[in-house]
Amino acid sequence: MLLSYKYKLRPNQQQSDKLARWLDLLRANYNWCLKDRIDGWHQQFICGDYCDLRSGIEITPLTCSLVRGTQLANPWKEGNGKAKKEGEKDKSPKRTASLMQDANLQDLKAARPWYQGVDIGVLQQIPARVNEAFSKFFSGAGFPKFKRRHDFKSFSYKPGRIKIQGSKIYLPKIGWMRFYNSRSIPDGFEIKTVTVRQKADGWYVSVRIESKSTPDFPAIPDSEITTITGCDMGLGKLVYLSDGSVIDNPRFATNKHTRxxxxxxxxxxxxxxxxxxxxxxxxxxxARLRNKIQQKREAYQWNVANKIVKKADAVAVEDLQVKNMMKRCKPVNSEIGRSLPNGQSAKRGLNRSIADASWHSLTQKLEYLAVKSGKKIYRVNPQHTSQTCSKCGNVDKENRNGEKFICTNCGHVDDANLQAARNVKAKAIKLYKLNGTAGLVETSLINSGERPLDNTLPKGKRCMNGNPGNRNIKAEMS
Ligand SMILES: [Zn+2]
Known part of the structure; x- marks a missing residue:
């Protein structure tokens, strides 16, 4: 089982100065490694004769960098990549760009003695981070950027380097430091990667702990799921649940007072x-105010996620593309090329509210808790969830009138958001074929509010009609 715990550090003045100095050093190193990779990356596009500025050697196919991406260190591995032990496969004799930068660290330490004070494991993470940024770029993300002070706030130690005793933590090359031991690490867990992070109100450390002997909570197989909660995330209320309950949206960043x-x-x-x-x-x-808002939101979301996950065996959520929802409005131009109002100023307020609700991070928390407690989370396509009638299946834009839902076909009346939550649930049941197994009743009847199956189903399994969630939870709790 792999868990992640977060603590607040209590460094003394020297220690916090040192941590800040490390961040600056590491950021400089990151940018330097990145520059090196970018130079190497551009080298492949240059045609004709030119010479490498660093070495002054004229570049020919013989002298140009063998590894696209860097010109540091020896591009060939020691022993030409042959297997060290018998039975292992031979590997590529060439070093990758990241490995070359890694191999260059010794030279770097010799050339810049002030890097001696930084833990080698921490220093080794930097080429790896640059490499990660590049591999993200190769798989479609943006081109790696140079880091500025505000977006380089953390560094991490490799597994097995950190010791914890009581309320003191040992960080190599920094020493023993006090910290708020807010939750103790359970027995049998060993400390893996440790990340030190600077925030507006001080330094934090997140500790990944793993125990091989403690197995993960076994996930419920689809066939044994008897209860499921559908969630529709909104702005007026944060979450609408298919059992008819709602969860408030406190608008931590966009309420009147905070704004x-x-x-x-x-x-x-x-x-x-x-x-x-x-x-x-x-x-x-x-920065401190921002941090406070974020902390409040995080705490609230953990609370909410916990409540939702406890309600049933599984949770169904919409697979929202929040990034697309927050896109700017397209510019509207008149015939002479002058910009016309396009509604962006109104959209800006909406975007702020969406960002404040941060549905994505709530979904992530739901996922984490679901996995931790062996429950399931299902994602469904959000298309038409608020326009479909759960009673007759009629899809029509006209169905929804603000907060009200009135079916144009059968006249079914409901709250529009709760309707959406029920549709999410029905979609998940249909999509993942939960229907017909272990007590789940027909999809069309699930959300109808009718209870024709009360007599036919054995007790305890008639959970999916009417107002199912509440009843079932009460049963579970009692
Ligand atoms: Zn209808």
């Missing part, structure tokens, strides 16, 4: 002189 506070604090930043200490202090206040 006012943020505006005032941001204004104070803007009025301070550029580069001044006062500006820095004002910026810190903004």
């Amino acid at each position: 006012h506070l943020m505006r005032v604090r941001q204004k104070r930043v803007n009025r301070k002189q550029k580069g001044s200490k006062n500006k820095f202090k004002a910026q810190q206040k903004v």
Whole structure:
């Protein structure tokens, strides 16, 4: 079982200075490695005679870099990639760009003695991080960017380097440091990768712990699922559940009070002189407020996710593409090329609300908790979930009128969002063929509010009609 625990560190002044210095050093190293990879990447596009600026050698097919991406270190592996032990396969004799940068670390330490003070494992993570950025780029993400101070806030230690005793943690090359031991690591778990992260209110450490002897919670097979909760995420309320209950959306970042506070604090930043200490202090206040909002949201979402997962054997959610929902409106131009209003200013407020609700991170938490407790999570296509009548299956845009749902075909009346949640549930049952197994009743009857099957089904299994969730939970809890 693999878990991740987070603690707040209590470094003394020297230690927190050192941590900040490390971040700067590592960021410099990251950018340097990235520059090297970018140079190598561009080299392949250059035609004709040119010479390498660093070595001054004229580039010919013989002297040009063998590995696309870097010119550091020896491109050939020691022993030409032959298997070290018998029975193993021979590997490629060439080093990859990342391995070459890794092999160059010794030279780097000799050339820049101030890197001696940084743990070698931490330093080795940097070429790996650059490599990860590049492989993401090769698989379709954006081109890797140079890191600035605000987007390089963490570094990690390799497994097995960290010790924890009571409320003290040992970070190699930094020493023993106090921390808030808010939850103890269970017996039998060993510490894997440890990431140190700077936030507006101090330093945190996230510890991955693993125990091979503790098995994961066995997941329920599809055929044994008897109860399922459909979720429809919204803005008015955060989550609408298919059992008819709703979960409030506290709007941590977009409520009136916080927005006012943020505006005032941001204004104070803007009025301070550029580069001044006062500006820095004002910026810190903004950052701390942001951090606080985020912490509140996280805590709330864990709470909500816990509640939802506990309700039933499985959860069905919409597979939302939040990124697409938050896209800007397309520009509208008049015939003479002048921009016309396109509704973006109204959309901006909506986008803020969507970002504040952060459905994606809530879904991730649901997933984490579901896996942890052996339950299932199903994702369904969100198309037409709020326009379909759950009683007769009629799909029509006209069905929905604001918050109300009135079917144009059969006249079924319901709350539009709850209707959507029920549709999500029905879709999941249909898609994953949960129907007909272990007590789940016909899809068309699931959400109808009718209870024709009460007499035919054995007790305890008639969970899916009427107002199923509540009844079942009560039964489970009692
Ligand atoms: Zn209908």
